[in-house]
Amino acid sequence: MADLITVDDPDDPRLRDYTGLTDVELRRKREPAEGLFIAEGEKVIRRAKHAGYEMRSMLLSAKWVDVMRDVIDEVPAPVYAVSPDLAERVTGYHVHRGALASMQRKPLPTADELLQSTRRVVIMESVNDHTNIGAIFRSAAALGMDAVLLSPDCADPLYRRSVKVSMGAVFSVPYARLETWPKGLETVREAGFKLLALTPDEKASPIDEAAPHRLDRVALMLGAEGDGLSTQALMAADEWVRIPMAHGVDSLNVGAAAAVAFYAVATGRPALQDRTEDRAEDRTGTNPAGPGPA
Numbered sequence: 001m002a003d004l005i006t007v008d009d010p011d012d013p014r015l016r017d018y019t020g021l022t023d024v025e026l027r028r029k030r031e032p033a034e035g036l037f038i039a040e041g042e043k044v045i046r047r048a049k050h051a052g053y054e055m056r057s058m059l060l061s062a063k064w065v066d067v068m069r070d071v072i073d074e075v076p077a078p079v080y081a082v083s084p085d086l087a088e089r090v091t092g093y094h095v096h097r098g099a100l101a102s103m104q105r106k107p108l109p110t111a112d113e114l115l116q117s118t119r120r121v122v123i124m125e126s127v128n129d130h131t132n133i134g135a136i137f138r139s140a141a142a143l144g145m146d147a148v149l150l151s152p153d154c155a156d157p158l159y160r161r162s163v164k165v166s167m168g169a170v171f172s173v174p175y176a177r178l179e180t181w182p183k184g185l186e187t188v189r190e191a192g193f194k195l196l197a198l199t200p201d202e203k204a205s206p207i208d209e210a211a212p213h214r215l216d217r218v219a220l221m222l223g224a225e226g227d228g229l230s231t232q233a234l235m236a237a238d239e240w241v242r243i244p245m246a247h248g249v250d251s252l253n254v255g256a257a258a259a260v261a262f263y264a265v266a267t268g269r270p271a272l273q274d275r276t277e278d279r280a281e282d283r284t285g286t287n288p289a290g291p292g293p294a
Helices: 013-018 024-034 042-050 069-074 084-091 111-115 130-142 160-166 185-190 231-236 254-266 270-284
Strands: 004-006 036-040 055-061 079-082 099-104 120-124 147-150 175-177 194-198 218-222 239-242
Touching (some): 013 036, 013 055, 013 084, 024 036, 036 160, 042 069, 042 099, 055 084, 111 147, 111 185, 120 130, 120 254, 130 147, 130 160, 130 254, 185 194, 194 231
Parallel strands (some): 120 147, 120 218, 194 218, 194 239
Antiparallel strands (some): 036 099, 055 099
16 A cells, blocks of 8 residues: 655655656656656556556645545555645646656567567657657557557657557557667568558558558558658658548648558458457347358
8 A cells, every 4th residue: 555645845855756747858858767757647547557557656636535545555656645736836737637646667678579469560750749649659559550669769658748648548559669760660671561651742652542451561651740751761661652632631630640541551450350240240130241151
């Protein structure tokens, strides 16, 4: 059982994990260096714990103590009870969700380790917006992508904003960083993946015509908002694919584009087909594939 500790001093050194959460540059450097990340909100904290991340401490406003009582009773980490005003003075913003937890990071797998057991992979190049990172992870989890690979300069998926936007999906989709770029893409190709670069370029094939769901192993490459994939990344791809647009729209936000592309990549996978057929059978009481052999 965790200790419940009331704190009324914003300079208390025990609250150090939570100081300056709005200082993006500081937290980008500090959190990976110290092996921690911040989970915000009841659901995200529970999902981090369920995913096996060790809790360092929790910071709760008084009304959230009872809500989180089962977690408090299960973990040995200290729990700091503070007023909303003190929480704001420590973190730098109004913690409207009322619950924060400092979690211990796990060692990342290597790209080689992830590629051994996956079939549908997302590769991000230079995606530095934490909201986009979180949205892409959430879509990857929801739409059946197996893993994410990041170029060396991508933002941290465990940064507070990314975790929050993903609603904890960053905990359920394994990810790794490629050590070099774009040379690291050769590791993906050598593992048997076809590299598909998502781009609005008119020379690209419509993604439905490319039929990525029919490939045994496919890696979908996404670039940063605005700039898209670099020339080097495009040249390293096996094929360019695009999402057909209407009404004069030339492109989508990378988070929205990722969701559409993930659906195209996952459609037709046996597991998804089986679930679709099961739902159809539940509705009609018949097998949509027709009668079996006599």
